[in-house]
Amino acid sequence: MFKLTDKIAIVTGASRGIGKSIAETLEKAGAQVMCVSRHLEDVQKIADNLGNAGSEAMGFACDVSDTKSVTSLVQSIIEKYHRIDILINNAGITKDALIMRMSERDWDDVLNTNLKGAFNMTKAVSRTMMKNRTGRIINISSIIGLTGNPGQINYAASKAGLIGLTKTTAKEFASRNITANCIAPGYIETDMSNAINEKKKETLMKQIPLGRIGKPEDIASMVQFLSSDEAGFITGQTITVDGGMVL
Numbered sequence: 001m002f003k004l005t006d007k008i009a010i011v012t013g014a015s016r017g018i019g020k021s022i023a024e025t026l027e028k029a030g031a032q033v034m035c036v037s038r039h040l041e042d043v044q045k046i047a048d049n050l051g052n053a054g055s056e057a058m059g060f061a062c063d064v065s066d067t068k069s070v071t072s073l074v075q076s077i078i079e080k081y082h083r084i085d086i087l088i089n090n091a092g093i094t095k096d097a098l099i100m101r102m103s104e105r106d107w108d109d110v111l112n113t114n115l116k117g118a119f120n121m122t123k124a125v126s127r128t129m130m131k132n133r134t135g136r137i138i139n140i141s142s143i144i145g146l147t148g149n150p151g152q153i154n155y156a157a158s159k160a161g162l163i164g165l166t167k168t169t170a171k172e173f174a175s176r177n178i179t180a181n182c183i184a185p186g187y188i189e190t191d192m193s194n195a196i197n198e199k200k201k202e203t204l205m206k207q208i209p210l211g212r213i214g215k216p217e218d219i220a221s222m223v224q225f226l227s228s229d230e231a232g233f234i235t236g237q238t239i240t241v242d243g244g245m246v247l
């Protein structure tokens with residue numbers, strides 16, 4: 001079940017946290033995984049370890065907010081593999097501040113990475129996916145995009161934006177057998193969430209009915225399912241993976 005044998009997958013933000021786990025999970029399911037982050041050394045390490053499981057994995061340095069870099073990244077992957085089957089838009093950052101103190105720079109940085117980055121990647125893979133009449137696009141949003149959160153206006157707007165971006169992608173690409181879905185993770189243990197202070201973490205924990213913090217693998221297994229043939233009739237959806245935090 002949920003096999004991805006020989007599928008060509010791109011995972012952005014694959015150098016650590018949720019993206020690393022997604023890359024590992026897709027590879028175990030049989031995919032050839034192209035791992036992307038801004039720092040080649042970090043992402044190459046992940047790709048080298050993946051290569052051990054038998055399939056081919058590669059690391060690429062690319063800032064997803066930079067349209068030219070994204071175009072040339074995707075072109076180089078298509079030149080080698082002639083297709084892209086799966087795109088996981090996972091790269092994301094936070095730059096938190098209350099609205100009155102939020103700088104224009106921090107607003108732009110977060111929107112450019114989290115939202116424009118996903119647009120850049122989606123546009124860049126669209127031609128080859130349409131030509132091949134198959135594809136899976138999965139965008140990693142956040143429960144913050146559903147609920148809002150004080151101090152995260154840029155992040156919340158970017159993650160809510162991803163939901164609209166996903167629905168539009170789903171509608172535009174459906175006739176070519178390409179699905180697009182969103183995952184909204186809750187509180188998942190990674191470097192990003194480790195930046196939250198201990199008191200806030202305790203409060204968050206109390207809001208999770210399943211009584212534990214999520215693991216990157218909890219998100220990766222949903223990504224594997226949505227990437228598979230078995231999920232072929234699901235598109236335009238946002239699936240919350242949060243231990244019941246937002247009900």
Ligand SMILES: NC(=O)c1ccc[n+]([C@@H]2O[C@H](COP(=O)([O-])OP(=O)(O)OC[C@H]3O[C@@H](n4cnc5c(N)ncnc54)[C@H](OP(=O)(O)O)[C@@H]3O)[C@@H](O)[C@H]2O)c1
Nearest residue numbers: 013015017018037038039063064091092142185188190192
């Ligand atoms: N952790 C949570 O609780 C949680 C909850 C909800 C949603 N999410 C979402 O899940 C995704 C992954 O989060 P995480 O917790 O795993 O974060 P993380 O540990 O901070 O990892 C972020 C990844 O994104 C890459 N990245 C950042 N900016 C990039 C850019 N401009 N271009 C390419 N790659 C970039 C980073 O690598 P480089 O620094 O090398 O570029 C890194 O690989 C994010 O979209 C996040 O918003 C996380």
